Amino acid sequence: MSITKSLAGAQGNVQSAGTKITTRERVREILPPVVVLILIIFAWWLISVTIYADKNYLLPRPMQVLHAALSNPGLLWQGFRITLIEATMGFGLAIIVGLLSAIIMSLSKPLERSFYPYAVLLQTVPVIAIAPIIVLWFGYNQRAVVIIAFMIAIFPILNNSLLGLLSTERNQVDLFRMHRASKLTEFVKLRLPAALPSIFAGLRISAGLSVVGAIVGEFIIGSGGADGGLGVKVLYAQARMATGLLFAEVLVATLLGFAFFMLVTVTGNRLIRNWHESALRKEN
């Protein structure tokens, strides 16, 4: 009797886990961060009209930033587009190279032993410091920017993916070996899906970093003037003391990084939402 009862109870759970989230719950989730945002903007405005009232070239008022943004839509859009392309290419390259390296290293112990220490060591190299070398090699062009974005973005992907691919549960591997599964089957059906949460943890970090990398690259290639991405435009605005525009550009760059991060997070959660704790909606 107790078994059927407990089974029925568990079945109830299964159903409740699948029910839709009500609007009320959604509001409860979104409201707090929105309130914080409004408070921050209010504080900004307060400081800009009191302490910095006659020094708005240092801290512009929110309305000034909005005005600068609305009166330069073409400039911001162009910067956004160029940086977006550079960051996307750098990030894409980092995903391909990082993931493939991690997979190869996870499949071969000797390769892992030979290269993993460097993968860890290279992460400690301040990539920003080698950016000038890359510009030296690839020239003052967008290719150099893409390479810099790639270099900054690759290590979190490589490290997290490798860690994920190597930390498959021992018993699960034994189960596959017990039934004479091939290495390929073991990889496709066990190691890769088990590593997805780690892989996406790496991708999330790298998504933001690739935008940072693109802007750092643009800082270094500097000139390019009107044709440059947001990094170049930020330098120009700063030189001209156009603080309102400078703030608008920084905000657009932030939005770009955030969009990257969200895109990766949403994709990841879609893939692992049914089973991984990090992607599960709170059930209470």
Add this chain to the structure above:
Amino acid sequence: MRAPLDSQSKFVAKEKENQIKSLTHINVLGASKIYPNGTVALLPVDLQIQKGEFVSLLGPSGCGKSTLLRIIAGLSSATEGSVQIPTTDRRAFVFQDPTLLPWRTVESNALLVCELEGLDKAESKIRVTEALQMVGLTGFEKAYPRNLSGGMKMRLSLARALAIRPIMFLMDEPFSAVDEITRETLQDELLRIWGIEGFTSVFVTHNLYEAIYLSHRVVVMSARPGRVEKIFDIPFEYPRSPDLRSTPEFMNVAKEIGTFLREGAIS
């Protein structure tokens, strides 16, 4: 006159030997395990397990019971000696934790071992449905493991192993992580399924009562170094009723083996 008699008795002996051989399903011949660092996990073991027999390996942690089971399963190799097993027989292994793949549904998890064994898809599906029914998980096919209780996860783990219709069923403390009430239910269900399917069972446990309740024979092992101390024949007929656990006869057997275990632990 002597010669024919001699040859006849030889013949009888040979016949008998063949008969034992044909009944022996798992033949452990002096299998031992010594790790490269010199740790002796298991002193040489000789053990013959018959087709359809239910044998438990009982002992404290570090007695090598899991090591012996892993050697029988082919997950680990014996340092010396060997294990003779018909290679064509399907072996299933149940781990101490349910070892489910959290990204697969209940049904898909139950299908995993069939997939790994390369069984026909349509056939596997029928077997999985049967296996899930056997362990009482019908209706949960589309659920994910995270929605199951500990006992249900273990049932799923059993169903996954049963779906290939194993000839040999190897279990490594499968019920040690579930509560007492669930454990007894699972024991009864395992015996019921074993009664139907008739697979040869090797069951590792550190629970004395569990070992006695389930088995034809209980192999008592002790630690440092891991070794087989004694093999007890359990005198109860199958099918066994849950009430058997509280009979004086059962208690007597438990007392006998329990005393032996304690004395083994002291010496």
